[in-house]
Amino acid sequence: MAFLKVIQSTLFRKILMSLTGLFLAFFLIIHLLGNFQLLLDPEIAREQYNWYSTTLSHNILIEIVAKILYVSLLLHILDALYITIKNRQADGRNLKVDTRGKVSYWHSRNMGVLGVVILIFLVIHLKDYWYIYKFGELPLDEQGQKDLYTIVIASFKNIWYVIIYLLGFIGLGFHLAHGVASGFRTLGLYHKTWVNIMKYIGIAFAILIPLAYAIIPVIIYIKNL
Ligand code: HEM
Numbered sequence: 664m665a666f667l668k669v670i671q672s673t674l675f676r677k678i679l680m681s682l683t684g685l686f687l688a689f690f691l692i693i694h695l696l697g698n699f700q701l702l703l704d705p706e707i708a709r710e711q712y713n714w715y716s717t718t719l720s721h722n723i724l725i726e727i728v729a730k731i732l733y734v735s736l737l738l739h740i741l742d743a744l745y746i747t748i749k750n751r752q753a754d755g756r757n758l759k760v761d762t763r764g765k766v767s768y769w770h771s772r773n774m775g776v777l778g779v780v781i782l783i784f785l786v787i788h789l790k791d792y793w794y795i796y797k798f799g800e801l802p803l804d805e806q807g808q809k810d811l812y813t814i815v816i817a818s819f820k821n822i823w824y825v826i827i828y829l830l831g832f833i834g835l836g837f838h839l840a841h842g843v844a845s846g847f848r849t850l851g852l853y854h855k856t857w858v859n860i861m862k863y864i865g866i867a868f869a870i871l872i873p874l875a876y877a878i879i880p881v882i883i884y885i886k887n888l
Contacts, residue, residue, distance in 0.1 A: 714808060784831025
């Protein structure tokens with residue numbers, strides 16, 4: 664069927680990967696700004712962070728965006744799996760001399776491996792916060808809101824939890840280093856100047872975003888020593 668052929672085509676898969684990936688990158692900025700509230704003075708932070716989480720989960724518009732986010736995440740992962748398997752089937756295992764390392768970076772060739780690191784991080788992350796918040800029993804704060812703040816702070820008092828998060832952010836950084844620029848290229852930014860600009864924006868994003876995320880658990884851990 665023509666529809667099936669389009670869905671299976673490399674171009675369709677790459678466009679899907681880019682659109683979902685760029686949407687997820689946008690989510691990363693918003694999510695970071697929301698989580699920076701954890702670093703405020705504890706009394707203000709608890710009320711504000713819990714209010715923020717309650718407001719987000721009771722707003723119909725945000726709920727729609729969240730559903731788009733879940734679908735994007737799922738499509739991005741499934742598409743990544745499909746592309747990785749296809750690449751493995753067609754890789755240069757039979758070449759006498761493997762010269763790929765000379766023309767591409769390690770992280771570009773191992774987007775699949777980095778994706779798995781992020782996936783493990785996400786499973787732990789969503790189980791401990793998102794699932795508990797949506798479906799678990801949470802204590803309430805003085806305003807009667809679910810006390811997500813206390814749950815998050817308590818988890819970052821554990822050094823192993825902080826280390827798992829830092830590893831996840833390192834994986835995310837390498838993944839973004841290739842992903843952002845590659846996503847824009849797939850969507851048609853082929854011009855040499857634009858390719859270079861996007862490459863630098865991609866690298867800056869890949870360094871600054873994971874670094875900014877890393878500051879949160881590290882500061883919370885140090886503050887609670
Ligand atoms: C210090 C770093 C982080 C903290 C403290 C944090 C905290 C949270 C919390 C408390 C929730 C559940 C409440 C909610 O739905 O808003 C959540 C949800 C989520 N987080 Fe994070 N997060 C961090 C980093 C990340 C990173 C790096 C990613 C992606 C790679 C990520 C992906 C998600 C997703 C997809 C959800 C579900 C969103 C939703 O239902 O709207 N988080 N995070």
